[in-house]
Amino acid sequence: MVALIQFILYLYSFIIGIVIGSFLNVVIYRVPIEVSFAKGRSFCPHCQAPIKGYHNIPVFSYLWLRGKCADCGQPISIRYPLVELFTGLMAVLIFAVYGFSFQWLVVFSAAAILICITMIDFDTMIIPNGLVIALMAPALLSFFFFPQLGILSRVIGIFIISLPMLILVLFIPDAFGGGDIKLMAVAGFMLGWGNTLLASFIGLLLGGAVAVVLLARKTEDKHMAFGPYLCIGIMTALLFGDRIIGWYFNLFGL
Numbered sequence: 001m002v003a004l005i006q007f008i009l010y011l012y013s014f015i016i017g018i019v020i021g022s023f024l025n026v027v028i029y030r031v032p033i034e035v036s037f038a039k040g041r042s043f044c045p046h047c048q049a050p051i052k053g054y055h056n057i058p059v060f061s062y063l064w065l066r067g068k069c070a071d072c073g074q075p076i077s078i079r080y081p082l083v084e085l086f087t088g089l090m091a092v093l094i095f096a097v098y099g100f101s102f103q104w105l106v107v108f109s110a111a112a113i114l115i116c117i118t119m120i121d122f123d124t125m126i127i128p129n130g131l132v133i134a135l136m137a138p139a140l141l142s143f144f145f146f147p148q149l150g151i152l153s154r155v156i157g158i159f160i161i162s163l164p165m166l167i168l169v170l171f172i173p174d175a176f177g178g179g180d181i182k183l184m185a186v187a188g189f190m191l192g193w194g195n196t197l198l199a200s201f202i203g204l205l206l207g208g209a210v211a212v213v214l215l216a217r218k219t220e221d222k223h224m225a226f227g228p229y230l231c232i233g234i235m236t237a238l239l240f241g242d243r244i245i246g247w248y249f250n251l252f253g254l
Contacts, residue, residue, distance in 0.1 A: 024087060
């Protein structure tokens with residue numbers, strides 16, 4: 001019976017996740033083209049026809065329609081169901097760590113915003129200010145629902161990475177984007193200084209690896225979106241930061 005209840009809770013969290021993921025697809029598509037995501041029904045990006053409710057079921061509708069618009073027959077990017085599926089899996093993972101709690105709500109809200117930032121930055125090389133401002137909400141809520149993280153650690157977290165990034169940009173203008181700096185400042189308050197260092201390290205490690213690949217391929221465009229890798233680092237630190245840092249200290253007997 002306990003196993004059944006646990007399975008139902010995991011399934012419920014997954015369903016919540018894919019439904020939210022469907023909404024995130026709307027945000028990811030509309031924010032860069034400056035169309036309100038709060039008004040109007042979803043529509044096909046090819047023929048602009050409104051998507052019927054029964055054609056807008058997360059993941060399932062894409063499979064049912066075989067990846068094509070029901071009106072014009074044009075192919076629909078597989079990215080849409082993948083974002084929904086990934087958001088659902090994130091909801092399950094966060095549930096596994098925090099259970100259904102206010103902490104789950106705070107972390108999942110942050111994850112949803114970070115997914116939007118990741119996809120939009122990949123598409124446009126820009127992190128919209130509105131999404132950074134939105135991230136402030138779970139960051140501020142984390143102060144109340146994660147009281148074990150002191151205010152001093154949070155304040156130091158705001159500046160410990162964002163300030164060096166800002167200074168570096170003064171000397172190397174293309175080193176980071178302004179959105180990256182703002183993102184790390186907000187994340188710093190949410191994570192505290194220790195996990196902010198961890199998040200930035202993971203982001204630099206992943207971003208650096210991708211940069212090496214791009215340089216090896218000798219691509220003409222030397223610019224790359226760095227925000228997605230910072231988002232991965234931030235999310236990893238939110239979920240497993242304390243464990244990773246504890247493992248690191250134990251590894252060296254500290």
